[in-house]
Amino acid sequence: MPELPEVEITRLQIEPYLAGRRILRVATTAPSYFFITPPEEVRALLKGAYIASLERKGKYLMADLGDRGTLLLHLGMTGQLFTEGATSVRLLSKTAQAALSPENQRRFSGNDGHTHLRISFDDGGPRIFFRDVRKFGKVQLLRPGESCKRLESLGRDALELTEDYLHGITRKRKAPIKSFLLNQRLIAGIGNIYADEALFLSGIRPTRRAFRLTHADCRRLAKEVRAVMLRSIKAGGSSIRDYISPEGQDGGYQDERRVYARTGESCLDCKSSIKRVVVGQRSSHYCPKCQK
Numbered sequence: 001m002p003e004l005p006e007v008e009i010t011r012l013q014i015e016p017y018l019a020g021r022r023i024l025r026v027a028t029t030a031p032s033y034f035f036i037t038p039p040e041e042v043r044a045l046l047k048g049a050y051i052a053s054l055e056r057k058g059k060y061l062m063a064d065l066g067d068r069g070t071l072l073l074h075l076g077m078t079g080q081l082f083t084e085g086a087t088s089v090r091l092l093s094k095t096a097q098a099a100l101s102p103e104n105q106r107r108f109s110g111n112d113g114h115t116h117l118r119i120s121f122d123d124g125g126p127r128i129f130f131r132d133v134r135k136f137g138k139v140q141l142l143r144p145g146e147s148c149k150r151l152e153s154l155g156r157d158a159l160e161l162t163e164d165y166l167h168g169i170t171r172k173r174k175a176p177i178k179s180f181l182l183n184q185r186l187i188a189g190i191g192n193i194y195a196d197e198a199l200f201l202s203g204i205r206p207t208r209r210a211f212r213l214t215h216a217d218c219r220r221l222a223k224e225v226r227a228v229m230l231r232s233i234k235a236g237g238s239s240i241r242d243y244i245s246p247e248g249q250d251g252g253y254q255d256e257r258r259v260y261a262r263t264g265e266s267c268l269d270c271k272s273s274i275k276r277v278v279v280g281q282r283s284s285h286y287c288p289k290c291q292k
């Protein structure tokens with residue numbers, strides 16, 4: 001599932017292909033739960049729209065359409081946003097890949113039934129595709145000034161987490177710190193892997209009650225949350241050549257894992273056995289010696 005780093009990588013890679021261009025037309029697939037705004041409205045409202053920028057909040061991408069409003073995109077579980085001519089065989093299933101000639105394996109027309117948005121521009125340059133096999137992704141058009149619960153309920157972006165903010169939200173709260181990190185209403189964008197890794201790097205056990213974090217703990221944890229996100233963005237960004245955002249964990253942070261999914265293996269710092277505990281229904285991994 002794309003986490004904040006994968007969404008940010010997508011944004012960094014695709015923004016140069018969106019910002020400053022005017023949409024000629026948009027082709028869509030049939031109405032489905034993928035389209036929060038019905039596809040015929042998406043097609044009508046995007047026709048002729050000028051895209052000023054592509055922003056990100058948590059795991060949402062937002063294309064600023066000026067007086068037409070905002071195009072909101074969520075990649076869901078398997079969503080991929082990419083440019084025409086910059087595609088790879090990783091887009092296709094193994095069976096579909098095998099059925100293509102080598103030349104066609106390198107091309108992608110966008111007409112495969114899973115590509116829910118195909119955006120053409122008036123400059124005649126490369127089209128942009130939004131493909132999503134499992135359709136947990138979302139497309140929504142917000143009119144200027146229209147509010148959106150999905151966005152408004154998001155807490156501070158994980159890349160902007162600070163000591164003071166973390167200290168503030170954890171006062172008088174007895175919940176385990178791990179649950180705080182995963183609560184998107186408080187901090188947007190931290191997934192299970194990154195939460196465990198940041199807690200390890202700051203020496204804090206996932207089960208520690210939030211209010212017990214000192215200022216110094218909050219400083220270290222905020223710093224490590226930002227650092228694991230940035231390292232992951234860098235790792236993913238350098239391994240993806242074709243504007244294909246990662247499928248699953250492809251090209252991501254997994255090679256740098258210190259504790260996540262390493263239950264029973266040795267801590268890389270102290271050789272203790274990594275433990276697993278369930279916190280708020282999520283598996284959490286920690287070193288009993290390095291984390292207090």
Ligand SMILES: [Zn+2]
Nearest residue numbers: 267270287290
């Ligand atoms: Zn250790």
